Amino acid sequence: MSVFQPGSTGKQATVSARISPAGGLDILSRNEVVRLRDASGSGLHALLRRCALAVLTSGNISDDPRSMFEQYPDFDIQVLQQDRGIKIELSHAPAQAFVDGQIIRGINELLVAVVRDIVYVSTQLEQGGFDLDDSVGITHAVFEILRNARILKAQVDPNLVVCWGGHSISREEYDYTKQVGYQLGLRSLDICTGCGPGAMKGPMKGATIAHAKQRRRNNRYIGITEPGIIAAESPNPIVNNLVIMPDIEKRLEAFVRVGHGIIVFPGGVGTAEEILYLLGILLHPDNAGIPFPLIFTGPSQSAAYFEQIDRFLRLTLGDSVAQHYQIIVDNPAAVAHAMVKGIDKVRNHRLDNKDAFFFNWALSIPHQFQVPFRPTHENMRGLAIHRDRPRHELAADLRRAFSGIVAGNVKEEGVRAIEKHGPFEIDGDADVMTSLDELLKAFVVQHRMKLPGGTAYVPCYKVITQG
Template sequence: MAKTTVNAQISPVAGMDVLSRNEVSRLRDATQGGLHALLRRCALAVLTQGIVSDDARGMLERYPDFEIQVLQQDRGIKLELIHAPAQAFVEGRIIRGINELLFAVVRDIVYIATQVEAGRFNFDDSLSITHAVFEILRNARVLKPNIEPNLIVCWGGHSIPRHEYEYTKAVGYQLGLRALDICTGCGPGAMKGPMKGATIAHAKQRRKSNRYIGITEPGIIAAESPNPIVNNLVIMPDIEKRLEAFVRTGHGIIVFPGGVGTAEEILYLLGILLHPDNVHIPFPLVFAGPKESVAYFEQIDQFLRLALGDDVANRYRIIVDDPAETARAMAQGMEKVRLFRLNNKDAFFFNWALKIEHEFQTPFRPNHANVAALNLNRNQPRHLLAADLRRAFSAIVAGNVKEEGIRAIEQHGPFEIDGEAEIMRALDAMLASFVSQHRMKLPSSKAYQPCYRVKSA
């Protein structure tokens, strides 16, 4: 019988900045104020890549004896892995890509903690938050100068049927043929498919230095382990900074079918694009899927028009069953983005011009009081309604897959979502369709138990 766990000491293969004794001590500190629990959770997610799950607790329960320690040595640092998943090793040697992502975890956890502790990151105002996002991405070597706009962000569900997954690969292939790079949330499903398709196309085009960027955050990484194709992993402090990182670095976005997490991302982006200061900024946005997904996009489109007005559809295009046209739309959009950035002397590698209000940057804690306080009515500017609708979907995501949200539901029951009756009816119908299509969580032997209740439906 194959060994299921391995003990090993590994050194970085792609270079790693040295760590101070204080930083190593923080990473080894298992108390509430230390970083060890976060390091252990994120490291296990990397080591179990390829296992499809959306259970934030499941992997820790599957590998309860897993341990990781940072060792300070004269020539740098090593990671000591104890009872690590054997699937991360071949003939006793850790897979190189997993090695790189493990040290990316160390890099980001240490950097963010030390910058916050030193007072260099100020999260109290909008501009400072954007600068913090920039600094984290720069430290992760994501921001590349002298590259014209070519980074396509792909959003979509991790729990999607096979035909939708194959479609994301077909679109990724067409993007790769056009020398476009891919950025996703780094997990399975619609986050993996575009990268997998693009790798084949990039190889056919004999293209080197391809970028497959995965952007995640501590609350979701355990439920969506990085897929094996990601070659640049970034862990942002929270979901809001993760979302800002997508729109600041990406030059266009494709949305594939998904569930509440995908709806959250759509509302975040449209809320920003609807801001009066952003109406002139080109940002290609395509909803894409196979012909079997037509009803899904029709329902999303109807909900968006109801809540935010018919003209919200001017900011996106729906392309069904045509991967090549989807890629062409992105390639054409890249030229518009390039010309706009040149004319406005904005960087290609970071979208400084985009106005993002504090409502879209402030971390939303998914608890019952905060959900009840959301203003889900059309008596306010559209971009602010989009911000609160985004928070409602964020709470459902947390209740489904995040440790904090799961605990809140176990203790106090479902989140209660209330608001304008017409919006609530449409919301409840859309969520019910997500449930029936298994878009809330991965299909299992247990029936899905909603973590929410829509009150005015």
């Protein structure tokens, strides 16, 4: 790697460098390189620049996707075609990504993952390699993206635990996620999260210590994200397998297809969206009898949080929804033990049904859970949140409501829409909307929807309660 020069952008130290990519990406076609350099509306350069800067600022915590470019307005990345492969040229890149003039190896590998996924997905879409018109085609697209990223590992017993939870959690909650990760690691379980900070980092951090104690190698710390999220939640430095899915729906499907069980820590609207997505799928009649361990857990201080989540789920989806999850408070070892037992049932079920360990083909995911939801004001107002609908369909629209709030909070497109047109309006049955409003207000009171740096949270939504 040849370093050009250190510099500064405002108060932020920067470095310009030309690096050799690490982690397996050796060559690209000339057409792929041209598209990555194309800054027009049809090109990929803007997407590459946004995702690359997120990787280079790994460890930063910000809810504002625009703040990174305000700190590094002159940052640029170019992929250069050379006779013996490719080089990545960085201009005014964050200095924190370098040590003594050398880019940190893990950040280099994550940069390669960014280039790999952006090129692969765009090429497949351009060539019609993905059939996104039906449910089967979308699932195959998710499979192909994960396979291309080398996330899928054959000949490995089920051992991948997906951990969901908020990036803005208390210190006690964060420490608890590390304790749970430690117990999972002692039992030789790998970790998959949304790759950001908070509850997405803690389990990985705890597991690394336990894996080291067990002298376990080739550990997997998988981070699954998408372009709208990665700009607001930079990958944490423990992630060693990063994959960028095209949108939030394919990201969620990737979690449930590769994971053998899911643990949910305290969080905000994004975590509620994930819970409703999974429960909506598990409530579908086609998935009856398919084991999928789901555990809600947190320290004793979080007991009230899960009680409120439980009440909301029972009110909206019926008491029987609680059959699909366990709530374990303040007991990391019990969480890990329950997950091991649940994964053992998954293993036996897949053996009996000749299903793959590395991808949950048997799980039926309805098309309505797969189609990208655009959180416009019209679409948010059009959600049918009524209890007389089939439970999995109601869960799908509740998930979309939370997805819209996430977009209004942290995604650039949603933030701009709120600034221009005011808060989203969410309509539905009176008792459901009252419960939803109480849940969202509780998130605000508990600082689960408060921006860092002392900025008070201003709701991007307005709940409309009708009798």
